[in-house]
Amino acid sequence: MKLTRRDALALGAGxxxxxxxxxxxxxxxxxxxxxxxxxAEIADSGVTLIAPxxxxxxxxxxxEISADGASEIMVLALGNPSPQVGTFKxxxxxxxxxxxxxIRLAETQDLLAIARMADGSYAQATAHVKVTIGGCGG
Amino acid sequence: MSSNVRPRVRVPSSAEAGExxxxxxxxxxxxxxxxxxxxxxxxxxxxxxxxFTCDFNGESVIDVAMETSMxxxxxxxxxAVVPESGEFTFKWYDDDGxxxxxxxxxxxx
Numbered sequence: 001m002k003l004t005r006r007d008a009l010a011l012g013a014g015x016x017x018x019x020x021x022x023x024x025x026x027x028x029x030x031x032x033x034x035x036x037x038x039x040a041e042i043a044d045s046g047v048t049l050i051a052p053x054x055x056x057x058x059x060x061x062x063x064e065i066s067a068d069g070a071s072e073i074m075v076l077a078l079g080n081p082s083p084q085v086g087t088f089k090x091x092x093x094x095x096x097x098x099x100x101x102x103i104r105l106a107e108t109q110d111l112l113a114i115a116r117m118a119d120g121s122y123a124q125a126t127a128h129v130k131v132t133i134g135g136c137g138g
Numbered sequence: 139m140s141s142n143v144r145p146r147v148r149v150p151s152s153a154e155a156g157e158x159x160x161x162x163x164x165x166x167x168x169x170x171x172x173x174x175x176x177x178x179x180x181x182x183x184x185x186x187x188x189x190f191t192c193d194f195n196g197e198s199v200i201d202v203a204m205e206t207s208m209x210x211x212x213x214x215x216x217x218a219v220v221p222e223s224g225e226f227t228f229k230w231y232d233d234d235g236x237x238x239x240x241x242x243x244x245x246x247x
Contacts, residue, residue, distance in 0.1 A: 059210065060209045080207050082171075083207070084205035084206070085205055085207040086207075087202065090199075090200055091193075091198025091200060093193075093198065093199045093219050094199050094217065094219070095218055095219045096217045099200065099216040100214070100215040101208070102208075103208055104171070104206075104207050
């Protein structure tokens, strides 16, 4: 079969699509960040995310999030099969915009907390957690 | 499946007006993520609690949208302001449609 110019272009386009996939995988959680912030700029201060440096059991990793003046905080576990952990909305009777909970981590990875402030701006914090035994049953 | 689900909540029984109180909640729940497989290699379907809310006298304290990366037996710790005597209402919304509820009264005196 002779390779026409059109075929070559089609092949090239296919290669771009294939090559594009790993790039998407390299930025996990990007869709969720986009959905939460609508693409707005995210400041690097104003959020506290406390997580252990080393978690022996990935089934239950204690974390604490806080952001003064936040209306909502979203937490992502970027290395999990499904990165979404949860979104915390604080009501008028919340004494502080902070909460502690326990999450699952499949492997050593970065956590990301993004806060939507009352004025509509966004801020984030990250934490790297080393996981000894993964917690997603994979 | 929700037969073993039991909420546990710790709230002080009394407070000063406007005081901040610490609230701890735990609910026993398997939080099946939908990622695991059984012995025959079939995926065990997702079954989690997908939302937790805490209100005081009808006003919101916290409202958490929960996803599959939350641990088994979900635990929350947070702070609430108590303006007057009343009741904290805690609700856990299950994937199976049921809502697990707990109520704690607090007296301002």
